Amino acid sequence: MSKRRVFNKNIIYRRDLTRLPDRARILYQYMILEADDDGFVDDPMRVVRMAEATEENYGMLIDAGFLFEFKTGVCVLMHWLCHNSTDREGYISTIFTEERSQLKIKPNGEYCLR
Numbered sequence: 793m794s795k796r797r798v799f800n801k802n803i804i805y806r807r808d809l810t811r812l813p814d815r816a817r818i819l820y821q822y823m824i825l826e827a828d829d830d831g832f833v834d835d836p837m838r839v840v841r842m843a844e845a846t847e848e849n850y851g852m853l854i855d856a857g858f859l860f861e862f863k864t865g866v867c868v869l870m871h872w873l874c875h876n877s878t879d880r881e882g883y884i885s886t887i888f889t890e891e892r893s894q895l896k897i898k899p900n901g902e903y904c905l906r
Contacts, residue, residue, distance in 0.1 A: 797824050797825055797827075797875070797876060798875050798876050799821070799824060799875060800871070800874050800875045802874070803871045803874055803875060804821075808856050808857075809856065809858065812849075812852050812853070812856065813849065813852070815843070815844070815845045815846065815849045816845065816849040816850075816852045816853055818843050818844075818845065819839070819840060819843040819845040819849050819850060819853065820853055820858055820859075820869075822839050822842055822843040822845075823836070823839055823853075823859065823867070823869055824869060824875060824876075826839050826842075827868075827869055827872065828884070828886050828887070828888075829876075829883050829884050829885070829886065830868075830872065830885065830886035830888075830892060831868050831869040831872025831873070831876070831886075831903070832866055832867070832868050832886045832888045832891065832892070833866065833867050833868070833869075834866055834888070835865075836850060836859075836861065836865070836866075836867045837850075854867075857870055858870055858871065860903070860905070862888075862891045862894070864888075864890075864891060866888050866891050868888075868891065868895065868903060869903075870902055870903045870904070871901075871902050871903075872903060873897060873901035873902070873903070874900065874901045874902060877901070893906075894906055
């Protein structure tokens with residue numbers, strides 16, 4: 793996992809994110825910090841606890857389209873590439889290849905389900 797993360801203000805200040813409760817917004821930022829280089833988080837409930845958030849806050853981020861949770865429990869940040877376009881030197885591909893194969897990248901850099 794990389795040690796550097798970028799926050800895109802166009803996403804962080806989106807109306808649908810800023811209208812969520814503080815804890816949900818803080819959780820989203822923690823998710824960005826904890827994600828691998830492809831935007832996947834292997835144990836989102838650990839991050840929920842770290843952010844002192846709730847499962848309800850986590851669900852709000854899913855409902856608002858900022859996170860997607862796979863059946864395996866792994867989640868992905870749907871706007872990952874809008875935040876972080878990692879240079880290929882030092883890039884470490886996600887270990888969640890099955891989940892990654894279920895996504896495609898929109899022209900704006902956002903993940904969506906195939």
